[in-house]
Amino acid sequence: MKKMKEYLKYQDESKQISSTGARALLVLVSLLMKPRTFEEIRQFLIECGFANEQYSIDTVRMDLNTLKAIGCEISKALKTTNYKYTILSHPFKVKLMPTEIFFLKEAYKQITKTCSPETLLNYHYLFLKLAQIVSSEEVKESLLGISILKGMDINLIKELVSDEKHHNKIKIEYAVTSKRIEVYDITLERLGLRSDKLYAFGFNHTLKKRTFLRVSKIRKILSKFFDKSSLFGLDTYVKFSLTRSYMHPLEENESIVKTEDDKIIVEGRYYNDFIAIQRMLSFGRDCTVLEPDEIRERIIEKLLEMREIYASSKKDEHRII
Numbered sequence: 018m019k020k021m022k023e024y025l026k027y028q029d030e031s032k033q034i035s036s037t038g039a040r041a042l043l044v045l046v047s048l049l050m051k052p053r054t055f056e057e058i059r060q061f062l063i064e065c066g067f068a069n070e071q072y073s074i075d076t077v078r079m080d081l082n083t084l085k086a087i088g089c090e091i092s093k094a095l096k097t098t099n100y101k102y103t104i105l106s107h108p109f110k111v112k113l114m115p116t117e118i119f120f121l122k123e124a125y126k127q128i129t130k131t132c133s134p135e136t137l138l139n140y141h142y143l144f145l146k147l148a149q150i151v152s153s154e155e156v157k158e159s160l161l162g163i164s165i166l167k168g169m170d171i172n173l174i175k176e177l178v179s180d181e182k183h184h185n186k187i188k189i190e191y192a193v194t195s196k197r198i199e200v201y202d203i204t205l206e207r208l209g210l211r212s213d214k215l216y217a218f219g220f221n222h223t224l225k226k227r228t229f230l231r232v233s234k235i236r237k238i239l240s241k242f243f244d245k246s247s248l249f250g251l252d253t254y255v256k257f258s259l260t261r262s263y264m265h266p267l268e269e270n271e272s273i274v275k276t277e278d279d280k281i282i283v284e285g286r287y288y289n290d291f292i293a294i295q296r297m298l299s300f301g302r303d304c305t306v307l308e309p310d311e312i313r314e315r316i317i318e319k320l321l322e323m324r325e326i327y328a329s330s331k332k333d334e335h336r337i338i
Contacts, residue, residue, distance in 0.1 A: 040068065040080045041080045041087075042117060042120070043061070043065055043124065044084060045084055046143060047061040048091070048103065048104045049104055050142070052098065052102060052103040053102060054094065054099070057101070059073075059074065064128060065124040065127060091104060091105065092105055112152055112153070113153075113160075118156060118159050118160070121163065125163055129213075134174070134178045134208040134215075135178060138166070138171070138175065140164060141164040144160045144161060144163050145161070148161050165213055165214070166215065168233075169232065174215070176238060177205065177232065177238075180205045181205050181206070184205060184206060186204045186205075187240070187242070188239040188241070189203065189235050189238055190236040190239055191230060191236065192234045198236070200223070201224070201230075202221070203217070203221050203230070205219040209229075211229070215231075215233070217232055227288060252286045252287065253289055253292075254309075255284070255296075255297065255309070256307045256308045257282075257285070257307055258281070258282050258283075258304070259280060259283055259303055261303050262280070262303075264303065270285060271283050282307070290315070294312065297312070298316065
């Protein structure tokens with residue numbers, strides 16, 4: 018959100034979004050997603066990073082009145098609707114400026130850091146709704162390009178969300194490459210984001226190890242099984258020493274077990290070996306793996322492989338010269 022606020026700060030005054038207008042836009046966004054109570058609207062704006070805990074119910078009421086003033090018809094919050102407000106109609110085409118699109122994108126980035134797969138689906142549907150009511154084709158394309166789920170099989174994702182809740186074992190068809198298709202039996206543990214891509218995390222019974230698979234590469238679910246598999250005790254634990262620790266902020270899954278003069282000893286818990294090795298390599302020369310031996314040996318092999326690739330590429334450069 019800091020980036021967004023800096024962007025708005027340096028715009029011409031005529032192009033800036035007033036705080037009231039920006040809040041009203043987010044309130045509209047929240048109600049287009051689903052009916053909400055005063056408190057749910059308040060929490061939505063806080064989650065977007067555009068309001069703090071001091072954002073009051075009276076201010077929410079003012080933002081709702083702003084929407085009514087520009088032509089939105091909003092239902093009353095009655096006991097029969099669990100005191101939730103609903104957008105009934107808006108007799109206009111929404112005209113969004115580039116600054117407002119930027120604002121929506123930044124709010125979305127903030128929310129996706131911690132949101133659930135269900136919330137990702139809600140936002141996907143929201144951007145589709147907004148795209149239907151904007152007047153500009155260029156803005157419509159911008160809105161359709163925001164969602165992380167764009168171009169993906171939404172029905173498949175909804176099915177995976179259901180399987181995730183019950184930790185179902187499923188048989189899937191997976192495109193490892195464009196020419197290589199594999200069939201995997203996996204027990205789905207959770208859906209989550211890595212580098213703005215949606216992944217299915219779970220135990221792969223075919224490969225006999227934990228894996229995370231790009232959801233966009235899952236072609237279809239072939240079948241489901243009713244037997245449950247234990248997902249406990251499968252994490253990878255690594256103990257390592259770290260020099261210049263001030264250069265490497267620790268993650269939530271890492272803790273210091275010992276502090277020495279020039280280094281710290283850290284124990285980390287990772288989803289699988291691949292993520293653990295990736296994390297160790299990210300520290301560069303500052304990291305020394307202490308245990309387990311298997312992870313240390315695999316990292317050494319990976320470093321030797323990388324050195325060979327680098328040496329080979331240098332030879333090719335000399336040949337070209």
